Amino acid sequence: MKNKILDLKNLTKYYGKILGVKDLTLSLYEGEVFGFIGPNGAGKSTTIRMIMNLISKTKGEVLFQGEPLTQEMVEFKQQIGYLPSELYLYEDMTVKEILDYHASFYQKDCTKRRVDLVQRFQLDESKKIEELSFGTLKKVGIILAFMHEPKLLILDEPTSGLDPLMQQVFYKLILEEKKKGTTIFYSTHILSEISKVCDRVGLVKGGTLLRIETIEEMRKKSVLFVTIESDEIEKIKNALNITTIYQHGNEMKFKNQLSMDSFIRVLAQYHISKLLIEEGTLEDMLLEEYQ
Amino acid sequence: MLKRELKINLKSFIIWLGISIFLFLIVFLIYPSIIDSEQIGQINEFIKMFPEEVLKAFNMDISTLDSAYGWLKSEGFVFILLISGCYASILGSNILLKEENDKTIEYLIMLPMTRKKIVIQKVLVGVFYITMFVLGIGIFNWIGLSLSGNFDEIQYFYLSITPLLSSLVIFFICLFLSTFTHKTRKMIGISLGIVLLSYVLQMFSTLAEPTEFLKYFSVFTLADIRNVITNHTINLWMVGITILLSVFFFVMTLIRYQKKDLI
Numbered sequence: 001m002k003n004k005i006l007d008l009k010n011l012t013k014y015y016g017k018i019l020g021v022k023d024l025t026l027s028l029y030e031g032e033v034f035g036f037i038g039p040n041g042a043g044k045s046t047t048i049r050m051i052m053n054l055i056s057k058t059k060g061e062v063l064f065q066g067e068p069l070t071q072e073m074v075e076f077k078q079q080i081g082y083l084p085s086e087l088y089l090y091e092d093m094t095v096k097e098i099l100d101y102h103a104s105f106y107q108k109d110c111t112k113r114r115v116d117l118v119q120r121f122q123l124d125e126s127k128k129i130e131e132l133s134f135g136t137l138k139k140v141g142i143i144l145a146f147m148h149e150p151k152l153l154i155l156d157e158p159t160s161g162l163d164p165l166m167q168q169v170f171y172k173l174i175l176e177e178k179k180k181g182t183t184i185f186y187s188t189h190i191l192s193e194i195s196k197v198c199d200r201v202g203l204v205k206g207g208t209l210l211r212i213e214t215i216e217e218m219r220k221k222s223v224l225f226v227t228i229e230s231d232e233i234e235k236i237k238n239a240l241n242i243t244t245i246y247q248h249g250n251e252m253k254f255k256n257q258l259s260m261d262s263f264i265r266v267l268a269q270y271h272i273s274k275l276l277i278e279e280g281t282l283e284d285m286l287l288e289e290y291q
Numbered sequence: 292m293l294k295r296e297l298k299i300n301l302k303s304f305i306i307w308l309g310i311s312i313f314l315f316l317i318v319f320l321i322y323p324s325i326i327d328s329e330q331i332g333q334i335n336e337f338i339k340m341f342p343e344e345v346l347k348a349f350n351m352d353i354s355t356l357d358s359a360y361g362w363l364k365s366e367g368f369v370f371i372l373l374i375s376g377c378y379a380s381i382l383g384s385n386i387l388l389k390e391e392n393d394k395t396i397e398y399l400i401m402l403p404m405t406r407k408k409i410v411i412q413k414v415l416v417g418v419f420y421i422t423m424f425v426l427g428i429g430i431f432n433w434i435g436l437s438l439s440g441n442f443d444e445i446q447y448f449y450l451s452i453t454p455l456l457s458s459l460v461i462f463f464i465c466l467f468l469s470t471f472t473h474k475t476r477k478m479i480g481i482s483l484g485i486v487l488l489s490y491v492l493q494m495f496s497t498l499a500e501p502t503e504f505l506k507y508f509s510v511f512t513l514a515d516i517r518n519v520i521t522n523h524t525i526n527l528w529m530v531g532i533t534i535l536l537s538v539f540f541f542v543m544t545l546i547r548y549q550k551k552d553l554i
Contacts, residue, residue, distance in 0.1 A: 054400050055552040071549065077403035084401075088394035092299065101295065105402045144398075 002029040005183040012059035013046050020046040021207045028183050035198035036187040043207040044187045048156050081150035085157040087141040091130035106148040117143040135161040153184045223280030224256045229273040239266050296416040304420045307378045308427045319435040322359045344498040360442040368516050371454050379421050379458035380482035383465030386413045392475040396553045425455045449525050453514040456533040460510050463540035470547035
């Protein structure tokens with residue numbers, strides 16, 4: 001049994017009478033990448049802010065390696081890396097200055113790791129923070145979160161703003177960290193990246209944790225949308241026995257519920273002009289879930 | 292962090308001190324011609340026509356305008372109290388709250404340090420700059436007075452440090468109030484309002500006996516300039532009250548900041 005790194009127990013947050021998060025309980029184990037997914041306003045950032053002690057908890061507690069993670073536990077913060085969804089840094093500083101400033105707070109020497117990360121993300125350290133684009137600022141945020149080689153990483157929408165190339169660099173970095181035994185709390189609403197890096201996933205909506213599943217369990221449930229264009233569209237529709245999402249002339253879109261093998265066998269009997277198979281988005285899947 | 296705080300607050304310190312010194316420089320430059328003019332006697336006669344309460348409000352009953360030092364003891368120190376009070380109020384409102392207003396607090400909180408340490412370091416910087424501001428004006432005016440003629444150096448020394456008492460309390464009150472909001476713009480308005488209201492209360496308290504009690508609601512009572520002018524000493528009670536009030540609001544700030552939702 002792996003060690004528990006982070007334990008959230010009955011986390012609850014009310015903003016006055018408005019519910020942020022209710023009775024959220026989950027555990028993260030050593031070396032695990034835990035995806036925390038949900039639509040906007042689901043309570044993901046509120047949960048993370050409670051973990052980081054940015055906001056108070058109405059109820060519940062956060063344990064780091066079995067000990068309460070309070071504001072006073074500075075030695076725990078030495079072992080935690082955090083990337084907020086929108087990072088705001090001191091605009092008067094250069095990238096080099098903020099990295100130096102950041103490193104000065106940690107007991108370990110971050111130089112080697114910092115150089116490696118700066119190279120990977122192709123960052124120009126001479127630029128001023130105020131000159132950086134959202135994507136470049138995100139890269140700085142990633143380096144700040146990773147450079148002290150923390151035991152626990154808390155990442156809130158880490159790839160938003162990164163170009164596809166940098167996203168690949170980032171996914172590679174996550175997988176390396178996972179191999180090293182770093183525990184990662186990965187909050188996102190992009191389903192595709194969850195399947196790339198996560199081991200388990202917690203689904204949150206309306207401030208409540210709906211369920212926790214492994215990525216394999218989730219994959220089995222993922223929805224496929226199919227768009228077909230054919231002269232024999234009515235015949236295909238009858239053969240598949242489906243309800244369409246839309247149908248315009250010779251084109252229709254529907255949700256596939258057959259196994260892929262049976263589906264291909266049916267389609268093989270007809271002439272198909274166009275076939276588009278799309279994996280459902282998180283919203284599609286969540287809508288399924290709620291129905 | 293201390294180094295960075297000193298650096299980011301240096302610019303506004305230089306601006307505030309520069310403007311204040313510039314205004315006093317003008318006074319020192321034009322005052323010799325005012326003193327030498329034949330009209331100074333008429334000005335003094337004119338001032339004597341004011342009711343005693345009004346003269347008291349500006350310390351003109353215990354000082355005259357026929358020298359730069361006389362002007363400083365009456366109107367000059369009222370101006371120093373106000374300007375150092377405004378500087379302290381803005382510093383107190385901004386020093387913690389700016390991190391929330393600029394949303395850099397999320398970064399600051401992720402660093403391995405407690406909220407208590409954040410408050411202490413920022414307070415140290417605030418107190419340092421307020422002290423430097425009061426000392427800066429004090430030293431400049433000392434040089435100006437030395438070049439303008441004779442003055443009571445011991446009395447001036449005590450006078451020049453009295454603004455520190457009111458400014459420190461204003462700083463700590465504004466710091467505490469800033470823990471109730473997230474936006475600096477709102478807080479700066481409130482802080483400057485406190486300074487001006489405090490000054491008005493202080494003025495009214497000198498005008499008549501029935502309004503004398505108002506002095507207990509004014510921070511400027513702590514900078515007891517009249518006592519320094521008449522007794523050549525600082526009222527130690529005021530020093531004690533300043534320390535007590537500063538510590539009280541500092542501790543309240545620490546308690547409030549520990550519980551504050553920073554986003």
